[in-house]
Amino acid sequence: MTNNDIDYLARLRRLDCCAVSDALDRLKLTGAVTGLPQQSGKGRIAGRAVTVRLGAGEPPPGPPRHLGTTAVEAADANSVIVVEQRTGLEAGCWGGLLTLGAKVRGVAGVVADGPVRDIDEARGYEFPIFTNKTTSFTARGRVVEKATNQPVSIGDVTVRPGDYVVADNSAVIFISPDDIARVVEAAEEIVGREAAMAKAILSGTPISEVMGGAYEHMLTGDLT
Structure with a gap:
């Protein structure tokens, strides 16, 4: 290995x-x-x-x-x-x-x-x-x-x-x-984004704002 x-x-x-x-x-x-x-x-x-x-x-x-x-x-x-x-x-x-x-x-x-x-x-x-x-x-x-x-x-x-x-x-x-590198990298990016969203919720940002368009488009890899 x-x-x-x-x-x-x-x-x-x-x-x-x-x-x-x-x-x-x-x-x-x-x-x-x-x-x-x-x-x-x-x-x-x-x-x-x-x-x-x-x-x-x-x-x-x-x-x-x-x-x-x-x-x-x-x-x-x-x-x-x-x-x-x-x-x-x-x-x-x-x-x-x-x-x-x-x-x-x-x-x-x-x-x-x-x-x-x-x-x-x-x-x-x-x-x-x-x-x-x-x-x-x-x-x-x-x-x-x-x-x-x-x-x-x-x-x-x-x-x-x-x-x-x-x-x-x-x-x-x-x-x-054959897929492990890109799967791990994508999953780590998703975890990072969700951690930032959790931090926003804990800081008082309304959950509807946190889980808006950014969340719905998370799997596309494009939040622009």
């Missing part, structure tokens, strides 16, 4: 997902997924995606491995593990021992489109997990790992290995490395 990558992650951790979503709108990009609330841990996370896709049927040929373990061992403190389990089967795509393994490696967190089990253990470890469903049902005999570090589907977004991920209680957002 380059110094630029580390810098972008540090900047993402300071940006709330609403500002990043506004930046995507301004730039006519997609990547925001709602409906994946934070079920454990606290605070915003950011990292590069390590992806896992689960499915029904038989695992790919090769030595047997427990699902998710390859991703855990490929991840580090600058990683978010992103899991797809969209089979419709009630089966956990992530669980307590995987959470512990990720916690020990310092992984930033997990985003799962699919059921996660042992969520109380994750809360006990204070490990961030964002998911749309929890369950008690094991993956054993129900789903298997189909691929690691291949594209996955989360909501209506295709996530590729190495995509930037930022998540908080508003959304989970995925950003291509």
Whole structure:
């Protein structure tokens, strides 16, 4: 990971997902997924995606491995593990021992489109997990790992290995490395403008004046 990558992650951790979503709108990009609330841990996370896709049927040929373990061992403190389990089967795509393994490696967190089990253990470890469903049902005999570090589907977004991920209680957002510079710069500009507007409100400026034409045109990047 380059110094630029580390810098972008540090900047993402300071940006709330609403500002990043506004930046995507301004730039006519997609990547925001709602409906994946934070079920454990606290605070915003950011990292590069390590992806896992689960499915029904038989695992790919090769030595047997427990699902998710390859991703855990490929991840580090600058990683978010992103899991797809969209089979419709009630089966956990992530669980307590995987959470512990990720916690020990310092992984930033997990985003799962699919059921996660042992969520109380994750809360006990204070490990961030964002998911749309929890369950008690094991993956054993129900789903298997189909691929690691291949594209996955989360909501209506295709996530590729190495995509930037930022998540908080508003959304989970995925950003291509090709777009990260302009997205971060646009989001930082939006945050700066909103901070100035908040300061004006606190100083007594009527909110209708603060949130007038300037606010409505904020996403265009042109307030003239």
